[in-house]
Each structure stands twice: as C-alpha cells, then as structure tokens.
Amino acid sequence: MxxxxxxxxxxxxxxxxxxxxxxxxxxxxxxxxxxxxxxxxxxxxxxxxxxxxxxxxxxxxxxxxxxxxxxxxxxxxxxxxxxxxxxxxxxxxxxxxxxxxxxxxxxxxxxxxxxxxxxxxxxxxxxxxxxxxxxxxxxxxxxxxxxxxxxxxxxxxxxxxxxxxxxxxxxxxxxxxxxxxxxxxxxxxxxxxxxxxxxxxxxxxxxxxxxxxxxxxxxxxxxxSEEKEDVRSLKLPPMEKISPEVVRITLELTPENIEKLRERAKKESTRSQLHLSTFVVANAYLWTCLVKTRGGEVDRPVRFMYAADFRNRLDQPVPETYFGNCVFPLGCYGYKAGVFMGEDGFVNSVEIISDSVKGIASNNIEALCELYVDGTKRVKPGTQSGSVAGSNRFGLYTADFGWGKPVNSEIVSIDRNEAFSMSERRDGPGGVEIGLCLKKCEMDLFISLFKNGLDN
Missing domain, CATH: 3.30.559.10 (Chloramphenicol acetyltransferase-like domain)
Structure with missing residues (x-):
C-alpha cells in the first residue's frame, strides 16, 4: 500500500x-x-x-x-x-x-x-x-x-x-x-x-x-436526504469507506469497436429509426455487460441513468461557456435484469437508450422533469442502478499546464456506485475511454464479458 x-x-x-x-x-x-x-x-x-x-x-x-x-x-x-x-x-x-x-x-x-x-x-x-x-x-x-x-x-x-x-x-x-x-x-x-x-x-x-x-x-x-426533518440542511449523505477489494480499470472502445457494435445493432434490431450515436452504442454495451456481471434473478429491477446537456436544448440556447449546471438526469426505468441478460441483451439496451435520447427532443423540460420525479419515486428497493459520468466531448486531454498533456485522467467519484466514466481517448480520434470500479471478482467477469463481446 x-x-x-x-x-x-x-x-x-x-x-x-x-x-x-x-x-x-x-x-x-x-x-x-x-x-x-x-x-x-x-x-x-x-x-x-x-x-x-x-x-x-x-x-x-x-x-x-x-x-x-x-x-x-x-x-x-x-x-x-x-x-x-x-x-x-x-x-x-x-x-x-x-x-x-x-x-x-x-x-x-x-x-x-x-x-x-x-x-x-x-x-x-x-x-x-x-x-x-x-x-x-x-x-x-x-x-x-x-x-x-x-x-x-x-x-x-x-x-x-x-x-x-x-x-x-x-x-x-x-x-x-x-x-x-x-x-x-x-x-x-x-x-x-x-x-x-x-x-x-x-x-x-x-x-x-x-x-x-x-x-x-x-x-x-x-x-x-438523511435529514428528513430539516429539508434545508446542506449536509451531504455520509460516504461509505471504499472496500480494499475494489479495483479500477480503464478500458477503450476504439472507433472500429463502435462501428462493429453499431452494425450489430442494425442487424439484430427489427427497427429502422434507431439513434446509433457513439454515446448510445457505448452505454448500451457497457450497461449490458454490467447487468450480466451482477447476474442473479432475471426478475430483479434495474435502471440506467445519464445526464443530458441542455445548453442547446432550451427555447433560448445557453452559452457553451455557461458556469454551473445545465444538465438534467434522465433514466430508463421499470426494466428487469432479464431484458439485458440474454443473447438479445445488447440490442434491447440499444433500443431502450436510443428511445430515451430521442425523447429529449420530443419533450420539453417540464415533461422530462415529471418523468424523472415519477421514475425516482417508483424505484424499488434493491434496484441495480447504473449510470455514466463524463463525456467523450470534453477534451480534458488538451489541459497542458506546461509539462505536456495528461497521461491519464480518472473520475474518482464513480467508485461509490455502479457507474462508469466516459471520456475521449488520449491517443487517437474517435471512440471512448471508459473507467470502471468493481470488486476484483466482479471485475474479472466484467472484463471477460467486455472482451468476448467485442471478439465475437
């Protein structure tokens, strides 16, 4: 240590x-x-x-x-x-x-x-x-x-x-x-x-x-909130200590991997109007691997969350350089693990996340807020909640303080829940770099699923 x-x-x-x-x-x-x-x-x-x-x-x-x-x-x-x-x-x-x-x-x-x-x-x-x-x-x-x-x-x-x-x-x-x-x-x-x-x-x-x-x-x-009596308290929920069994890995999906997954989605889906961006394809693949890694009962509840940027989605666009938050959490609620655990798990995940992303354009912020509040209230205890942090469009690897660009960057806060991070790749255009934290036994299974799915 x-x-x-x-x-x-x-x-x-x-x-x-x-x-x-x-x-x-x-x-x-x-x-x-x-x-x-x-x-x-x-x-x-x-x-x-x-x-x-x-x-x-x-x-x-x-x-x-x-x-x-x-x-x-x-x-x-x-x-x-x-x-x-x-x-x-x-x-x-x-x-x-x-x-x-x-x-x-x-x-x-x-x-x-x-x-x-x-x-x-x-x-x-x-x-x-x-x-x-x-x-x-x-x-x-x-x-x-x-x-x-x-x-x-x-x-x-x-x-x-x-x-x-x-x-x-x-x-x-x-x-x-x-x-x-x-x-x-x-x-x-x-x-x-x-x-x-x-x-x-x-x-x-x-x-x-x-x-x-x-x-x-x-x-x-x-x-x-931990403090139900004092709604105005700004105290954060206590943070659990990270288990020494938890390990971190950084994986890559190259442009070739993304294209291969995109073609697979087109081939396996019966629908023609899918939104097959890098974001949708990468997250669908990672979420499927994560649900399969957890295993367990096919009827157990799962949900996937992501934050959408609204700088260009409001009636009056917000400047790109706006200081603060201009993201809102969106979720794929009400699903069971079995939807993602079978041979068709990846294509099911693509269709679900594609529909969610397309729904941003067809709903105003009031409707999306209502969906989020309603979905959050309906989350059952024991639900496997996966989420993604970061983006492959932020360009952090250009942050040179005078001694060269970073050799690596990690979003540390993903270690407290079943989240993965996403960023641009350091050494090449296109594709994504993924960070993930799991216990070592789970990580070995995840890596196996991740690599085998790309090879096959």
Whole structure:
C-alpha cells in the first residue's frame, strides 16, 4: 500500500479583479439545473502528468512547478470567483445560493506519494483506495460547505497529479473540465487573461425554465436526504469507506469497436429509426455487460441513468461557456435484469437508450422533469442502478499546464456506485475511454464479458 504524506496545506485567494469590488460579497442563486445535485456526493477527478528528469525532483517541484500552479490557480479563481465561496441556504430564501465573501479562498493540499507513478497513472487494474487518496476529502457534515477543494500530489522523480473535489450543485462535468483547462492555460502561457472559449459565463438569467420546476426538484431532494426533518440542511449523505477489494480499470472502445457494435445493432434490431450515436452504442454495451456481471434473478429491477446537456436544448440556447449546471438526469426505468441478460441483451439496451435520447427532443423540460420525479419515486428497493459520468466531448486531454498533456485522467467519484466514466481517448480520434470500479471478482467477469463481446 502506497503512503501519502501531506507536506503543505494552504488557502489560495482569487487574484484581485478590478471588475469585482473586493469589499462586497457575491451572491449567485442556484438554478433549477443546480438543485437536483444539492444532496449529491461531490464530483471527484484526478489528472496525471508525467515529468521529465529535469523537472521531477523534489527541488524542482517545490521551487518551480508548485509556485506556478499556485500563482495560476489564484489567477484562474479571479475568473471563476464562485469557486472560492460556500453554499448557503438562509431561512428567508426558497432555495440555496453560492456566497463569496471578501478574502474567501480555496483549500489546496500538497502531498507526496511513494507509489509507482507508471502503475497508478496507467490503465490497468489498480486498487481504488490508492486512487481515492489522491483527491482531497470533502466536508460532508457542514451546513455551509465550501464548493471546491484541490490536492496536488508529487511522485518524486516521476510525475504529479491534480485531484479535484467539487460540489456537484455548483458545476457540471463540462464546467469542471473547462475550469481545469482554464487553469492549465493560464499556467502554461503565464498570463492573467483567458481566451473567449474558456471564459466562464456567470449570468444566471439565461436559464429560462418555469419557476414551478424548482419546487418539484426541491421536493425530490427528500428522497436523497438523511435529514428528513430539516429539508434545508446542506449536509451531504455520509460516504461509505471504499472496500480494499475494489479495483479500477480503464478500458477503450476504439472507433472500429463502435462501428462493429453499431452494425450489430442494425442487424439484430427489427427497427429502422434507431439513434446509433457513439454515446448510445457505448452505454448500451457497457450497461449490458454490467447487468450480466451482477447476474442473479432475471426478475430483479434495474435502471440506467445519464445526464443530458441542455445548453442547446432550451427555447433560448445557453452559452457553451455557461458556469454551473445545465444538465438534467434522465433514466430508463421499470426494466428487469432479464431484458439485458440474454443473447438479445445488447440490442434491447440499444433500443431502450436510443428511445430515451430521442425523447429529449420530443419533450420539453417540464415533461422530462415529471418523468424523472415519477421514475425516482417508483424505484424499488434493491434496484441495480447504473449510470455514466463524463463525456467523450470534453477534451480534458488538451489541459497542458506546461509539462505536456495528461497521461491519464480518472473520475474518482464513480467508485461509490455502479457507474462508469466516459471520456475521449488520449491517443487517437474517435471512440471512448471508459473507467470502471468493481470488486476484483466482479471485475474479472466484467472484463471477460467486455472482451468476448467485442471478439465475437
């Protein structure tokens, strides 16, 4: 087991911004799209960077690399000011808000690991407890939690990684990745200015949905709350300790794999109007493998969840660089495991997810919210709930802080439920990279199903 030693804990303040009067506070209300995630565990991610011989010593790291990271972090927080704040829910308010006070800051932990960097940053099987130690612990028992925590870990003479823990009600995956890419840009170019495609859009009035939907989502929060008596509590559900039996792997579906699966779906389905995007095909395949891995009774209930981006799906489009959440959870509810466990499991999964994705275009946000609330209330105890985090369109592998692009990136927070992560592949166009955490005995079966299904 690798040893992690904390060498420094600091608070990084946003650089002075003449457009924001530092004697005043900033209040940013949560929107409809933020509210679903108020009781959700933080989004956690780790990005690995290999260093060359000249830069990887302790001396070089602490005298050159760390000061650059800290300086550029302060600079990027000037643009992403809400990340220095905290969540608050005052008695007179109908919903929470982000509050940034003068001198607010972000906690940055600096640590050192004696792990083998090539293994822990690789794609093979790794103990999840070692990956989890690379992201900072997030305060779950706090009624006014901070919204971001960071950890930089050095692997002497090998490389370093950046661990990010962000409150999901403040940023969706696209915003988290844009923040990382913005930080990398300022560090690499030693500037204080961001290009337009990385500059966050902070105006909340662009989220134009009926106000009545806020109440619907706040009502459903009770289903995710440990504190039924205090609906306004911002404490997160307690996080279970990760079993030492849990391992992580990173797999790939190449463009050739995706095309092969697409052709298989066309051949096996009796329907002609399927939506066969990479997202649909990859998720259908992974979900089928996951249900088969669990095995058990064919009548047991299962559901698959994903978050759809609504930046281009509202009546008034939302800017791509919008800061916050503009995703909403959608689900495939009411199915039994047997639908996915037979020879036709993959094509059934393709048809179900295809119908769900096509349904986004034919339903407005009110109807989709109703479907989500109703589906959530009908979930039976013991349901196998699978989900996907991330996207193959975020472009995180372009985040170069000045020492080359990442060698790997992992969404750590998938280790708490049956979720897999999805991103673009590092070393080639098209296809997807998939992260997954399971107990070792389950993982062996999953890998076997995954590889055999592609070979056959």
């Amino acid at each position: 690798a040893t992690i030693t904390v060498t420094k804990i600091s608070r990084v303040n946003p650089a002075t911004n003449s457009s924001h009067d530092t004697t005043n506070s900033l209040v940013l209300p949560l929107t409809f799209f933020d509210l679903r995630w108020v009781k959700f565990h933080p989004t956690e991610r780790v990005i690995f960077y290999k260093l060359d011989k000249d830069n990887s010593s302790r001396e070089s790291f602490h005298s050159l690399i760390l000061p650059k990271l800290e300086l550029s972090l302060s600079a990027v927080l000037r643009h992403y000011l809400p990340l220095a704040g905290r969540l608050r829910w005052d008695p007179q308010d109908t919903k929470p808000h982000i509050l940034v006070l003068p001198n607010d800051s972000v906690k940055l932990i600096v640590a050192e690991s004696d792990a083998d960097f090539s293994i822990i940053s690789g794609k093979g099987l790794r103990p999840e407890t070692e990956i989890r130690s690379l992201v900072p612990e997030f305060p779950v028992a706090c009624d006014s939690p901070s919204v971001l925590a960071l950890q930089v870990t050095l692997f002497p003479n090998q490389g370093f990684c950046i661990g990010v823990a962000a409150h999901h009600s403040v940023m969706d995956g696209k915003t988290v990745v844009r923040f990382i890419k913005s930080w990398a840009h300022l560090c690499n170019h030693e500037t204080m200015s961001l290009p337009e495609n990385l500059t966050p859009f902070l105006d909340r009035t662009v989220i134009n949905v009926p106000a009545s939907l806020d109440a619907k989502i706040l009502e459903i929060l009770l289903y995710f």
